[in-house]
Amino acid sequence: MLKHFSYKQFGNLVFSERTLAENYLSTIDEHIKILFIPKNAVIQVDFQKFAMETDALLFINPKVVLKPCETVEGRLIHFNRDFYCVEIHDQEVACDGILYNNVFEVPFIALNESQSTEIQAILKEVLSEMENEDASTEEMLRTLLKLIILKSIRIWKQQHHLAENDQQADVQFLRRFSKLVEQHYKTLHSVADYAELLFVTPKNLSKKIGLLSKSTPNDIIKDRIILESKRLLAHTNMTVKEIAHSLNYEDDAYFIRFFTKNTGVSPVSFRKQF
Incomplete structure (x- = not known):
């Protein structure tokens, strides 16, 4: 309906x-x-x-x-x-x-x-x-x-034990980091990039995220890039080189190594699965 x-x-x-x-x-x-x-x-x-x-x-x-x-x-x-x-x-x-x-x-x-x-x-x-x-x-x-x-x-x-008023700052920080990763994962790949956008040091960013998540900021950024790579491989006709460039990897060989290391399969093998 x-x-x-x-x-x-x-x-x-x-x-x-x-x-x-x-x-x-x-x-x-x-x-x-x-x-x-x-x-x-x-x-x-x-x-x-x-x-x-x-x-x-x-x-x-x-x-x-x-x-x-x-x-x-x-x-x-x-x-x-x-x-x-x-x-x-x-x-x-x-x-x-x-x-x-x-x-x-x-x-x-x-x-x-x-x-x-x-x-x-x-x-x-x-x-x-x-x-x-x-x-x-x-x-x-x-x-x-x-x-x-x-x-x-x-x-x-x-x-997530974030219901108290004095924990609202933690929720807002979580939202801001999430939103920034979603906006910039295609171009910004390092923890330092996001720390700069949030006006904190990379160490403080990792500490704050550690209070809210089992994943590190680096893992979160990397996982978002991998997810987008999988979506493009499975649901578009873009070549691996085009996908690498769309995610700001000028060296597609580096992108292939990055994808393979984090998924256990090459981009071409992953595409064949789907």
């Missing part, structure tokens, strides 16, 4: 191998997404498979390749930036907020039973609202969408 409000688009559909048309997800590739996934579902996000141990929410940026691997049915909300996530929205609930700009981990929100019941109730309201055609439908859908995001941010902070 997809609604159009002028240039604004909002959709809501059942997410499973059984219900999705083969190429439907590619038609909404540019949409931002929220996926409710029930316990025991198996999905593939980019190139990793995940089996859900609990009900969960997943927050998905455009271009992320999503695929259901089991027939357990989830619920996918998808929308374009015209519908939601304009820059005037509050930082945490905008598309550059922590749920949509988190390079530290795949942004799953595990839900306990009561949280899952609450989220599913909102999703039912969304489904009901999409059947309406009155003047308030667009704003009601946007309000329900923001409610899901706000509740999810609260749960995420609690799970």
Whole structure:
């Protein structure tokens, strides 16, 4: 089900191998997404498979390749930036907020039973609202969408022990670093580059990130470059040399060594797998 409000688009559909048309997800590739996934579902996000141990929410940026691997049915909300996530929205609930700009981990929100019941109730309201055609439908859908995001941010902070007011600076630093990596990973490859943008020393950057993540800043930058390399290899016809240059590697031989060292396979072998 997809609604159009002028240039604004909002959709809501059942997410499973059984219900999705083969190429439907590619038609909404540019949409931002929220996926409710029930316990025991198996999905593939980019190139990793995940089996859900609990009900969960997943927050998905455009271009992320999503695929259901089991027939357990989830619920996918998808929308374009015209519908939601304009820059005037509050930082945490905008598309550059922590749920949509988190390079530290795949942004799953595990839900306990009561949280899952609450989220599913909102999703039912969304489904009901999409059947309406009155003047308030667009704003009601946007309000329900923001409610899901706000509740999810609260749960995420609690799970990461960042719910107290005196820890807000840590959350904001996390957001800033995540956002900078997402903006600049194609051109800036060193920890020192990001430390300079954040007005801290590389040592302090590593120390701050160490409080919030098991990965080092260098690992986070490297992993983002590798992920983009995999996406381009699997989903475009670009040559390895073109991919290397698009990621600011002038020496494609160096890029091939970098990719092979970090994935265990060469770029050409990886492309053949997909």
